Amino acid sequence: MAANEQLAMLVQPDRVHRSVYADPAIFELELERIFGRAWLVLGHESQLPRAGDYFTTRMGREPVVVVRQDSGDIGVLVNRCAHRGSMVCAEGRGNAERFVCPYHGWSYDRSGALKVVPFASGYPQGATSQLRLKPVPRIARYRGFIFASLAADGPDLEEFLGPAKASFDDLVDRAPGGELEIAGGVFKHGYNGNWKLMLENHLDGAHPAYVHASSVAVARNAPEPGRPGEEHYYDIAVRQMRQNGAPDAVWEGTGMWTTPRGHGFMGDYHDDDRLVAGLGNPAFDEYRRLLAQQVGERRADQILRVTLWNTIVYPNCSFMSQFRQLRIIHPVAVDRSVVYTYSFRMKHAPAQMFRDTVAFANVVNGTGSWVLTDDLEVYERIQHGLSSGALDWVYIGRGYGRDVDEADGTRRGATGTSEVFIRAQMRAWLDYMTRDA
Ligand code: FES
Ligand SMILES: [Fe+2]
Incomplete structure (x- = not known):
């Protein structure tokens, strides 16, 4: 079994050894030391x-x-x-x-x-x-989410989550009365790649224009989305795909924060007008009215002004509040992972809001979707590439040397496409893997 010194050599500030993704012995150790310890x-x-x-x-x-x-x-x-x-x-x-x-x-x-x-x-x-x-x-x-740890000791949940708590707050606060429920069951899919590949993808603003190029092209040529109130399922897809093809400056301008335990979140990505059955839409207006009824106008404005996109809770979860989706990753083998996807309904919001959630899930998170299929293909190609012994290192240096440590304990990427979140995940990986208990 790899000694701690050997493990430490595999993760360097701007690069990672391929064995971290491809070596079955390291995978076994991850189950014990990461999945056996973390919340x-x-x-x-x-x-x-x-x-x-x-x-x-x-x-x-x-x-x-x-x-x-x-x-x-x-x-x-x-x-x-x-x-x-x-x-x-x-x-x-x-x-x-x-x-x-x-x-x-x-x-x-x-x-x-x-x-x-x-x-x-x-x-x-x-x-x-x-x-x-x-x-x-x-x-x-x-906030209603259930966590567990296989380890008898370790940091408590609040300490573990740290600044990532705000993402759960955002998800729950958006629901009138704070009442959310998982609805529609669980959608499960697998891919032939390492579990870390999914967590490294969900905050990666440099990939959509390339990995999802074909669906971006279709959306660009599609008829304009319907006016508020006259929308179709399809319009959510068109909006989202066009957003995936946003100019580089938009991706560079998003916020990318990480925490010492490997969590990360993307902010400033979108506004409701651009993506959702948004401002001016009768269902959204009714939803906003119900929210304000519960918390007051000012607080409702505050809540809806938050523009967090995906949040990663390392090592097993990715979620986003805007369309109320949550994914849990299950490592099965070094080159096999299974993902459970859940959609949330806001109990006291118009039915249309959940319809949009389902539409978004179909567009982005389904195996027949315009998005997930592309990402799964890339994960498998990466796994193939990393199984090759011809080259040792995976490069994670975009933005390296320009990360900013913020007063609240987060570390922010210099730009939205910084690989700071992968560096944070790898720091956490090394910390779990080399800690004695
Ligand atoms: S009763 Fe469970 S294995 Fe025999
Ligand atoms: Fe993607």
Whole structure:
């Protein structure tokens, strides 16, 4: 196994060794030291309104069940039978009084306690009394989002999030009454590439004009989007694709902030007029009125003036508030990743606002979309390229030497296309990977 000194040589200020993306031994170590330590985003409490509601997901490679307890708390249990190891719960979501293992019928209550053991007399007295579904040691929530950590110790959630908390605030504050819910289920897709490639893509303002060139070209020649109130699903696509083809100066002018734990967020990217069923649109006006009813006119203005785009919560999440999308990345192998995508509905907003969310998801986050397909193709090409031993280094030097440390603890790229966010992710990577505990 790689010693810390060897790991340290793989990440340099402006370049990274290809093995960080391609070496299976390093991937195994990442599961243990990054996914086994960091706070991971698991989902949102709207997925579990009633006692016994659960959903299954993964923390790194660990399959887990997230379940609402009778007390109202949220529990996270490793989804692995204490008998001979079968995954106990195979469903994506549901409601259960008991989790019954499909192999020999051991059954566990919502807290993971073992309640029924068939053929119990066959076991030595007391042998099964200590057995249970293993609880994940740390669970915390921020603004309705559920986080957990496989490590018993470490920074608390607020410290972990640091300045990235503001992105969750933005997402939640936009909902009238602060009420959001995951709606429409979860959309899952996989790609044959390393998990880090997705996190390095979502803040990358230098790629859309190239990777997404074909859809930009189609959008440029498309009929003008409908006037406010007369829009079609299609118009969201046209707007978004044209924005992807924005001039270099627009991308250079966006804000790009990072945090010491590898999080990052992009701001100043868009205004509502350019992208959304925006200002002047009757549904948006009604939404704004409902928001102002809750928080007052001034506060509503403040909230809607925030123009954050994607936020990365390192190492497993990417989300954006404007269209209320959240993606969770699951590392499966060094060259295989699975992504879960969720859309949020603002409970007290006009139905059209959620229609736009779904339209955006179809345009950008679907495997048949105008956008995601291009990115997945590039991830796979990168993985192929990095599997080649002909060259050792990946260059992440755009903007290097001009990063600005801000008073609030963030580090900002000199321009919006700076690779500062990848450098921040790699700093965090090295920190997790070389820390002793
Ligand atoms: S493996 Fe679960 S009951 Fe046997
Ligand atoms: Fe892209």
